[in-house]
Amino acid sequence: VDGGASASLLxxxxxxxxxxxxxxxxxxxxxxxxxxxxxxxRLAEAHDLIICVDCGTLSHEPIAAAKATDVMVLxxxxxxxxxxxxxxxxxxxxxxxxxxxxxxxAAGVVFLLLVAANRLMREQGQTGPDLVxxxxxxxxxxxxxxxxxxxxxxxxxxxxxxxxxxxERVGLRALADVARMDSAPTSYHLGFxxxxxxxxxxxxxxxxxGARLLSTDNPSEAEALSERLxxxxxxRREIEARVRDEALSQAEDRGLDAPLVWAAxxxxxxxxxxxxxxxxxxxxxxxxxxxxxxxxxGKGSGRSVSGIDLGAQIQRLAAExxxxxxxxxxxxxxxxxxxxxxxxxxxRLSEMxxxxxxxxxxxxxxxxxGLLMPAAAxxxxxxxxxxxxxxxxxxxxxxxxxxxxxxxxxxxxxxxHLKITFGDKxxxxxxxxxxxxxxxxxxxxxxxxxxxxxxxxGRVEINTWGGRxxxxxxxxxxxxxxxGI
Numbered sequence: 166v167d168g169g170a171s172a173s174l175l176x177x178x179x180x181x182x183x184x185x186x187x188x189x190x191x192x193x194x195x196x197x198x199x200x201x202x203x204x205x206x207r208l209a210e211a212h213d214l215i216i217c218v219d220c221g222t223l224s225h226e227p228i229a230a231a232k233a234t235d236v237m238v239l240x241x242x243x244x245x246x247x248x249x250x251x252x253x254x255x256x257x258x259x260x261x262x263x264x265x266x267x268x269x270x271a272a273g274v275v276f277l278l279l280v281a282a283n284r285l286m287r288e289q290g291q292t293g294p295d296l297v298x299x300x301x302x303x304x305x306x307x308x309x310x311x312x313x314x315x316x317x318x319x320x321x322x323x324x325x326x327x328x329x330x331x332x333e334r335v336g337l338r339a340l341a342d343v344a345r346m347d348s349a350p351t352s353y354h355l356g357f358x359x360x361x362x363x364x365x366x367x368x369x370x371x372x373x374x375g376a377r378l379l380s381t382d383n384p385s386e387a388e389a390l391s392e393r394l395x396x397x398x399x400x401r402r403e404i405e406a407r408v409r410d411e412a413l414s415q416a417e418d419r420g421l422d423a424p425l426v427w428a429a430x431x432x433x434x435x436x437x438x439x440x441x442x443x444x445x446x447x448x449x450x451x452x453x454x455x456x457x458x459x460x461x462x463g464k465g466s467g468r469s470v471s472g473i474d475l476g477a478q479i480q481r482l483a484a485e486x487x488x489x490x491x492x493x494x495x496x497x498x499x500x501x502x503x504x505x506x507x508x509x510x511x512x513r514l515s516e517m518x519x520x521x522x523x524x525x526x527x528x529x530x531x532x533x534x535g536l537l538m539p540a541a542a543x544x545x546x547x548x549x550x551x552x553x554x555x556x557x558x559x560x561x562x563x564x565x566x567x568x569x570x571x572x573x574x575x576x577x578x579x580x581x582h583l584k585i586t587f588g589d590k591x592x593x594x595x596x597x598x599x600x601x602x603x604x605x606x607x608x609x610x611x612x613x614x615x616x617x618x619x620x621x622x623g624r625v626e627i628n629t630w631g632g633r634x635x636x637x638x639x640x641x642x643x644x645x646x647x648x649g650i
Contacts, residue, residue, distance in 0.1 A: 166363045166375065168219035170306035171239065171271045173336075173379035174299055175216060178279050180382070181294035187212065188380065190373040194435060197464070198499055200227035209233040214252075219271035222256050223480075223492050225249045239278060241271050242494055243476050245484075258494065268313050268559075272306030273321060300325035301334055302379060308352050309360030311496060313559025322555045326350050336378040339391040348629045352557040362391070365398035368436030402580070405437040412441050412455050413448070424519035426453045427511050429465070433457035439466035439497070446470060448605075450529040452518050454511065456502065462489065463507060467498045470526065478517045487513055531622055531642050537565040539593035542636045547627050566622045567595070567638065569646045572614040583608045585640070587621060596628070597621065597638035607643050618646035 172188055179186050189208060191201060199220035208215055209231035221228065221238035228236050228249040235252040244259040255274060257266035269277075276299065283293030304325025307318050314322055329350045332338045337359065341350070344358040366374025370393070378390040412428035419427070426449050428441075438455040445453035446468040452475050456465030469475035476493035479500055483491040487510040491500035502510050518524075556562035567587065573594060574586035583602035588594035602608030611619065621643050628637035 166309035166360045167271045167306040169363055169367070169376035169379055170302040170309075171218035171275045172376045174272060174275045174279065174302050175218065176376075176380040177299060177302075178282075178294050188373060188376055190367070190376055192372045193367060197501070200224045202227045202230035205231040205236075206233075218275060221249065221251070222254060222259070223249075223490075239271060239275050241267075241269055241274055242492055243480055245480065266317070268315060268318055270306050270310040270312040270318075272303045272310075273312070273318065276300075276303045276321070297324070298328060298333065301329040301337060304329060305337070305355050305359060305363070305379075308355040308555075308557055309363070311356075311558045314352070314555055314557045315559045319555065319560065322352065322557070326352075326355075326555060334379070335384045335387040336381050336390070339384070339387040340378065340394065343391045343395045348627070351551070352555045353626070356557065361401075362394045362398045365394050365401050368397075368440075369401050369404060369434060370394075370397040401437060404434050405440050406580070408433045408437050408455075408457075409441045409444050412445060416445055416449075416453075421449045421451070422524075423515055424451065424524035425511065425515035426451045427455065427515075429456035429458055429463055429507060431458045435464045438464070439468070439499075442466050442468045450526055452523055454500070454514070456500075456507070458504060458507075461504050463502050463504060465500050465502070467493070467500070469496050469498075470523075470529075473518060473521050473523050475518070478514060478521075481517065482510060482514055485513070532561075532564065533566050533622060534563040535565050537567055537625070538591075539567065539570070539587070539589050539595045540591060542567075542593075542595050542625055542638070544627055544634050544636060547625050547636055550625070551627075562624045564622060564624055564641070566620055568620050569618050570621050571616075571618055572611060575612045575614070577603065577608070577612070581608070583611060583640075585611060587619075595636060595638055597623065597640040599623075599640035599643075602640075607640075611643060619643045620646055 176186050176188060191204060200217055205227045210233060212234055214235050215231055216237045218239045220240060222240045222242050222244045228251050238251050238254040240256045241258055244256055248254045255278060257269055279296060283296055286293040300321060304322040307322050312318055329337060340359055340362055344362060346354055346358060363375035374390060374394055378387060381387050411430055415428040416426050426445050435457045438457050442453045442455040450470055452469045452473050454465055454467040456463040467475050474495045476495055476498045479491040479493055479498040482488050487506055489501040493499055550563055570587040570589060572585055573588050576584045578584050581601055581603040583599045585597050586594055599607060621640055623638045623641040626637055626639055628635050
């Protein structure tokens with residue numbers, strides 16, 4: 166999403182300035198992640214300038230192959246000791262930067278560059294394109310890339326949500342309609358409804374579908390692309406479920422209490438290994454790496470937990486020669502490894518992560534912000550809470566516990582989810598949805614409650630259906646009431 170939104174920012178800005186640009190997104194299976202030498206050489210023959218977004222900081226050889234033209238890099242991934250020979254490498258995570266803006270995603274970096282470009286145009290007496298209208302793309306990328314919503318990120322997302330609510334970008338409007346968004350956009354919609362659909366093309370379909378959707382100003386093209394992405398996203402979920410089950414089984418056999426939880430398998434689609442790594446990380450509260458093997462090589466993705474810098478260790482592993490290549494940032498990384506070096510590479514990575522304290526991590530705590538009774542769960546309360554947003558990484562939404570609740574109704578819905586209605590002794594009741602409830606113990610326990618009371622924890626939200634608004638609990642955890650709070 167970050168790369169697609171970054172590219173769309175540039176395409177849209179240039180179009181508004183009366184210029185056109187070629188959009189090129191490498192196929193992650195055939196070409197791998199980021200720039201590659203053959204493609205860069207071809208592009209250099211026909212273009213005066215190549216701008217690499219959300220990639221390029223470690224791409225010394227591919228950028229050298231584009232010597233016939235100028236190359237700029239707009240990125241946020243961790244830099245190495247040396248930079249590629251480019252016209253400019255704009256990256257807040259270069260080693261010679263102070264890190265003050267290190268939390269920006271690539272789209273944030275691109276947006277600030279466009280702010281500077283508009284400033285230069287004003288100094289020359291020209292009027293630049295409308296930058297505020299581009300903030301919907303910045304917000305989408307920031308949330309989908311799980312960048313912390315602090316500092317300038319928070320301001321960008323807050324204003325971007327307001328821009329998105331105007332439904333002026335035809336691609337996002339079409340995608341929101343396909344996703345059945347019937348309320349004003351929130352960080353949740355960006356991260357869990359729009360983001361996965363934009364990503365679906367790059368994961369298992371044509372790599373440029375998401376960027377094309379975000380860039381187009383043609384309503385018919387936007388509708389067709391959004392429908393195609395919707396189908397691909399459904400297919401992606403099916404592939405992900407199969408790989409997730411196999412990876413979890415393998416990781417369990419290897420042990421889930423090691424500093425690193427990892428799995429690798431032949432034929433695992435490289436487009437879903439990052440999502441599966443995130444699922445393993447969530448299930449174990451450990452850094453996780455999942456690798457799809459093909460022939461003599463494997464391509465994988467890793468996800469980390471707070472306080473453990475995975476990207477730096479992956480980069481170090483590549484420098485030690487145990488990986489063909491690898492890089493990323495603190496919370497996420499990508500890698501390519503030779504099959505015969507897989508075991509020693511993962512053993513070495515586990516050792517490095519253990520030095521950061523990953524092996525001492527226990528089960529993740531569910532932090533509660535307050536106690537709430539069903540009668541107090543009103544729409545105006547949720548609206549007041551949402552006014553303090555946006556919420557997301559680095560700025561979590563308030564989480565409440567509803568103590569000593571009776572389970573009045575349960576119904577399995579969708580793929581492993583559970584819908585319930587609960588209430589207290591005073592007769593007040595609240596509806597709740599627990600996503601993925603049957604992937605653990607919570608779903609079966611609530612469905613077979615047998616009159617047992619539960620403490621229910623999660624985040625309250627407004628559910629709009631048929632023009633009516635109701636408070637709904639997004640249920641995250643449950644415990645028998647006898648267990649106390």
